[in-house]
Amino acid sequence: MNVPEVYSIAVAGSIITLLVIRAIMFVLVACRLVACLLLSLSTKSSRFLFIYFPKLYHRVSRVVSRYFLLQILYFCGTAACNFIGVGSTAQAGSRAAQLAVVNLVPVLLASSHDFGARMLGISLRTYGSIHTTSSLMVFIQSLIHTATVIHRATFSPAEPQQFYGSLGGLTLLLLCVSLIIQRRYYEIFLKAHLACTIFLIYSLWRHVQLRGRFVRLCVATSAALFMATFTLRVARALFRNLAFGKFFCRLTLNSQQGSNPGDAFEVKITLPRPWKVKAGEWIKLSVPHVGLFYLFQTHRFVVVWSEDGSGSNASSISLLIKPRSGFTRRILDRIQPQTECRAWIDGPYGPSRIGRFGTRTVGDYGHVVMFATDIGIAVQIPYIRETLTGIKECRVRTRSITLVWQMDRSNALDEVRQWLQDLVAEDKSYNLQLLVYDASRASSLKDPLRFGEHDLIQVYGGEVNWQEQLENEISNRKGRLLVMVSAQRHVREKIRDFVQENVYRDVELLDLEFQPWASRKRWCPI
Known part of the structure; x- marks a missing residue:
């Protein structure tokens, strides 16, 4: 067995390991549900299962994950494979080509980051890091291969192998250059990225047709994985949007924008095929009515609220x-309030992974504190609702929930007022504390202003002292503390530094997938 084959086994083994861990988590979750069911029968065996399986469930999560260290090992291991058993320039070029096509497999593992992250059971940010790192390695190895070929041979466009190899190299270079427009023209970048990827696969296949079986197998595997995941994703979207007698989702603009151009608005989507919504899930939305240019565009949005239909599945x-x-902006310009139009969704994706390998839930923590700024409140609300439901049904360990939200506009509270009032109305055991800070006005002696059922929603003027607030929560925590953050970057950095200093006090930090933007950026993970 030669070095490239060993290297490819290591890459494939890493991907299979993630899939196996994902499968194990499903099995352990199923065992835990069975244990809880047996516990309700109040038998000794069921009590044993209830104690044993959660310990086994969390034991899997003790694998220490250090992304930076893994990247260093990855680059060092690949560099070693570039030199082991290589005795000439020709062998170096051939080895670089083999390593490039091996790394092409994780790059093309999924046609969408959202789909790949859900398939492997990892966070969107982690999958993006894997994709970026592997793509960088493909580019580096391709440069080495190209340099060695130019050094020892004369380029001849008439030779098919060199012609398609050059096309593949130029396409790879174009993929890297297109990153310049990624933030400003994100949708154009996505479509150009997809087109270049398909053309790259075609060029590489024509380039390696006369090569060895190993190289052809790697390129064929990459193409097959890409097409398989793309087909599954399309089939999944068709399943979500088409049902017997129901075609497409129905979108309604429920609230009208106020005088401030930055005011958020609520959109309600009626689903043709209901599903059980989990906290932290998001969808990719497309609205053909907005315009022809937006027909094939999809945009990520977090599911803030759901209305249950039959059973526990959400009808909207x-x-x-x-x-x-x-x-x-076009949604507001083209769709009138309370007017129904057709929409297309892809998803759901997520939710955010809690604990190592996503083995825990919010309900596994006795004390939960949530920090949010501006639109970051949107991702915290479903977690509060899901945890309160778990408390009411005695399914979770959580006994205290604190939400600290800093608004940038006074009328931001009106955008989520009804949802917050529904939450405090559902909190029959007074486990929830809602602290709202209005940064647009100064603090006064009248603070806090109270509203909601039993005046449980408190509104203060001024900005939050994040460190003081977190210190109070740590001092008064009830069991293991989970800190959930969906805030602007400078706030996240403050909270992250403070949690790292107090990690010995049984505190864990979760940066949610959705984070508010502070400048002209696309919706993205941290």
């Missing part, structure tokens, strides 16, 4: 959208 979901430019 609600999104909170803050208009900026492009798609979100």
Whole structure:
């Protein structure tokens, strides 16, 4: 067995390991549900299962994960494979080509980051890191291969192998250069990225047709995985949007934008095929009515609220959208309030992974504190609702929930007022504390202003002292503390530094997938 084959086994083994861990988590979750069911029968065996399986469930999560260290090992291991058993320039070029096509497999593992992250059971940010790191390695190895070929041979466009190899190299270079427009023209970048990827696969296949079986197998595997995941994703979207007698989702603009151009608005989507919504899930939304240019565009939005239909499945979901430019602004311009139009969704994706390998839930922590700024409240609300439901049904360990939200506008509270009032109405055991800070006005002696059922929603003027607030929560915590953050970057950095200093006090930090933007950026993970 040669070095490239060993290297490919290591890459494939890493991917299979993630899939196996994902499968194990499903099995352990199923065992835990069975244990809880048996516990309700109050038998000794069921009590044993209830104690044993949660310990086994969390034991899997003790594997220490250090992304930076893994990347260093990855680059060092690949560099070693570039030199082991290589005795000439020709062998170096051939080895670099083999390593490039091996790394092409994780790059093309899924046609969408959202789908790949859900398939492997990892966070969107982690999958994006894997994709970026592997793509960088493909580019580096391709440069080495190209340099050695130019050094020892004369380029001849008439030779098919060199011609298609050059096309593949130029396409790879174009993929890297297109990153320049990624933030400003994200949707154009996505479509160009997809087109270049398909052309790259075609060029590489024509380039390696006369090569060895190993190289052809790697390229064929990459193409097969890409097409398989793309087909599954399309089939999944068709399943979500088409049902017997129901075609497409129905979108309704429930609230009208106020005088401030930055005001968020609620969008309600009636689903043709209901599903059980989990906290932290998001969808990718497309609205053909917005315009022809937006027909094939999809945009990520967090599911803030859901209305249950038959059983526990949601018949409709609600999104909170803050208009900026492009798609979100066109929704306000083209759709009238309380007017129904067709929409297309892809998803759901997520939710955010809690604990190592996503083995825990919010309900596994005795004390939960949530920090949010501006539109970040949208991702915290479903977690509060799901945890309160778990408390009421005695399914979770959580006994205290604190939400600290800093608004940037006074009328931001009106956008989520009804949802917050529904939450405090559902909190029959007084486990929830809602602290709202209005940064647009100064603090006064009248603070806090109270509203909601039993005046449980408290509104203060001024900005939050994040460190003081977190110190109070740590000092008064009830069991293991989980800190959930969906805030602007400077706030996240403050909270992260403070949690790292107090990690010995049984505190864990969770940066949610959705984070508010502070400048002209696309919706993205941290």
